[in-house]
Amino acid sequence: MLRIELLIDTRAELGEGPLWDVAEQRLYWIDSLGAKVHSCDAEGGAPRTWDVPEHIGSLALRETGGAIVSLRDGFYSLDFVSGACRKLADPDPDKPRIRMNDGKVDRQGRFVAGYMDYEERDPICALFRLDANGIVAKLDDGIVCSNGPCWSPDGRTFYFADTYRREIWAYDYALATGEATNRRVFCSFAASGLNGLPDGATVDADGFVWSVSVYEGKLVRFASDGRLDRIVGLPVESTTSLSFGGPGLDVAYVTSMARAVKGVKPREREAGALFAVYGLGVRGLPEPRFSG
Amino acid sequence: MRIEVLIDVKTTLGEGPLWDVEEQRLYFIDSFGCNVFRCTADGREVRAWDVPAKIGSMALREKGGAVLSLANGFYFLDFKTGDTELIVDPEADKPDNRINDGKVDKRGRFVAGSMDTMEDGPNGSLYRLDPDLSLHKLEDHIIVSNGPCWSPDGRIFYFADSWSGEIWAYDYDLETGAVSNKRTFVKIDRSSGGAADGSTVDAEGCLWNAQVYDGKIIRYTPDGRVERVLDMPVKKVTSVMFGGPNLDILYVTSMAKPPLPRFPGDGVLRGSLFAIHDLGVRGVPEPRFAG
Numbered sequence: 001m002l003r004i005e006l007l008i009d010t011r012a013e014l015g016e017g018p019l020w021d022v023a024e025q026r027l028y029w030i031d032s033l034g035a036k037v038h039s040c041d042a043e044g045g046a047p048r049t050w051d052v053p054e055h056i057g058s059l060a061l062r063e064t065g066g067a068i069v070s071l072r073d074g075f076y077s078l079d080f081v082s083g084a085c086r087k088l089a090d091p092d093p094d095k096p097r098i099r100m101n102d103g104k105v106d107r108q109g110r111f112v113a114g115y116m117d118y119e120e121r122d123p124i125c126a127l128f129r130l131d132a133n134g135i136v137a138k139l140d141d142g143i144v145c146s147n148g149p150c151w152s153p154d155g156r157t158f159y160f161a162d163t164y165r166r167e168i169w170a171y172d173y174a175l176a177t178g179e180a181t182n183r184r185v186f187c188s189f190a191a192s193g194l195n196g197l198p199d200g201a202t203v204d205a206d207g208f209v210w211s212v213s214v215y216e217g218k219l220v221r222f223a224s225d226g227r228l229d230r231i232v233g234l235p236v237e238s239t240t241s242l243s244f245g246g247p248g249l250d251v252a253y254v255t256s257m258a259r260a261v262k263g264v265k266p267r268e269r270e271a272g273a274l275f276a277v278y279g280l281g282v283r284g285l286p287e288p289r290f291s292g
Numbered sequence: 293m294r295i296e297v298l299i300d301v302k303t304t305l306g307e308g309p310l311w312d313v314e315e316q317r318l319y320f321i322d323s324f325g326c327n328v329f330r331c332t333a334d335g336r337e338v339r340a341w342d343v344p345a346k347i348g349s350m351a352l353r354e355k356g357g358a359v360l361s362l363a364n365g366f367y368f369l370d371f372k373t374g375d376t377e378l379i380v381d382p383e384a385d386k387p388d389n390r391i392n393d394g395k396v397d398k399r400g401r402f403v404a405g406s407m408d409t410m411e412d413g414p415n416g417s418l419y420r421l422d423p424d425l426s427l428h429k430l431e432d433h434i435i436v437s438n439g440p441c442w443s444p445d446g447r448i449f450y451f452a453d454s455w456s457g458e459i460w461a462y463d464y465d466l467e468t469g470a471v472s473n474k475r476t477f478v479k480i481d482r483s484s485g486g487a488a489d490g491s492t493v494d495a496e497g498c499l500w501n502a503q504v505y506d507g508k509i510i511r512y513t514p515d516g517r518v519e520r521v522l523d524m525p526v527k528k529v530t531s532v533m534f535g536g537p538n539l540d541i542l543y544v545t546s547m548a549k550p551p552l553p554r555f556p557g558d559g560v561l562r563g564s565l566f567a568i569h570d571l572g573v574r575g576v577p578e579p580r581f582a583g
Contacts, residue, residue: 006339009338011325011327011341036302038301043336044336044337046299046335047299047301047338048297048299049301049563050302050560051302083560258342272340
């Protein structure tokens with residue numbers, strides 16, 4: 001039976017990027033505008049928080065320990081013991097209007113993250129890949145707001161959205177090199193009858209693409225042919241991203257935001273909380289760590 | 293004794309831990325994050341509310357919800373809707389002040405004092421909000437109000453101006469809520485930069501005070517002697533309260549960022565809520581506001 005629980009509420013201004021780590025059996029998520037990294041156990045206990053020096057778009061754990069984070073002005077490492085952040089690369093320097101946003105690790109341990117326009121208006125942003133050796137490569141550009149990078153279970157299809165196009169794209173992804181080519185429309189939110197915008201996304205063990213339809217409070221699942229397969233209503237409209245986790249990788253953890261958008265505060269008091277969705281009958285895949 | 297990080301939500305200025313016996317829940321606030329937090333005795337089921345201004349303290353009400361001291365007055369908070377409602381703003385003419393630490397006396401009155409946000413001038417006052425919602429000034433010329441609390445019989449009131457270097461004791465009239473006979477209870481050793489922050493009184497009548505910027509929690513006997521000094525893993529400890537099922541866990545808040553640039557930074561545990569176990573001491577149940 002489907003059950004949605006408010007797991008933990010830290011009033012995230014802009015909760016994002018839930019990430020279940022199998023090795024630690026802990027959930028990580030971020031508050032982008034609160035500039036925080038949060039972590040808790042599968043039941044929402046033992047919360048820990050780190051503050052980062054800039055707005056944060058995403059986080060991944062590293063094989064060598066600690067995390068890699070995409071902050072406003074580039075890729076940084078985060079040391080969980082000392083709390084220190086160190087800049088690794090600034091792929092698109094000297095542009096105060098943009099910040100790094102959503103990112104994820106591919107099946108080979110490379111970190112892919114893209115930028116967004118702070119004004120969420122103009123296609124002035126690009127998508128980058130950070131390899132284990134520290135080399136940065138541009139994967140795409142002409143983007144307003146990068147969101148929802150994720151891969152098919154075999155790693156050969158890369159999914160990615162520019163939130164304001166209201167589409168999710170698919171690319172061929174070269175496992176050996178991390179090159180993304182042959183961009184095409186995977187699914188259209190408008191054509192699927194959805195009123196929201198694609199935000200964070202993940203791929204389940206059966207190869208279905210899960211996205212959050214932000215501003216309408218829905219989890220949506222698309223089959224690998226782009227057909228809308230399932231809709232799960234959520235308690236708040238301002239949901240932002242999801243990840244499968246828990247001991248059985250069968251709990252969908254969903255972040256949300258408390259911030260006002262265009263001057264309007266979310267209607268629901270629970271906006272900003274982290275939710276756990278049980279009983280979906282779906283499992284996720286273990287999230288790879290960054291190998292650099 | 294064992295000190296653990298119970299939960300860490302990196303409170304910018306964590307304050308006001310409050311254990312409610314009826315709910316068996318711990319409340320605490322983030323003064324600068326404008327949040328009220330709640331969790332279980334062992335740090336689970338974290339919930340939060342946001343309030344419309346900087347928050348100095350909160351207490352639960354007998355009839356449900358909370359009373360808050362915000363930067364711009366005393367408010368009620370409805371936990372179900374998250375709505376706040378102004379009761380009274382005693383310092384509408386002092387935009388550089390905010391209302392800070394507060395606590396409920398043994399008869400259900402809420403006592404909270406204001407502070408100069410630059411922590412510089414003696415512009416603050418101490419107020420008592422009675423259950424009929426009338427407000428009374430108890431004290432004046434305070435820089436930063438902190439640590440109001442009472443002896444177990446409720447007849448001695450303790451209170452500090454953080455920058456006076458002292459914690460004071462007053463005779464407290466339980467019937468009227470009037471204070472009198474102000475005297476020095478203890479002088480704070482300020483040689484390491486510490487200042488008196490939040491306080492609580494345990495069941496033996498000893499006062500526990502968080503000495504912010506010095507990372508120490510000090511237990512004073514009723515005659516003002518230092519009985520115990522606890523060294524904390526962070527310098528900016530802010531307030532203390534006994535709680536847990538047996539009222540024998542000391543909960544300690546801390547701040548992740550100093551309120552003004554002149555105050556020192558801290559390590560990675562800054563902004564955590566700590567739980568100190570096995571002190572061999574119990575607290576006293578905290579009364580609720582009767583209004």
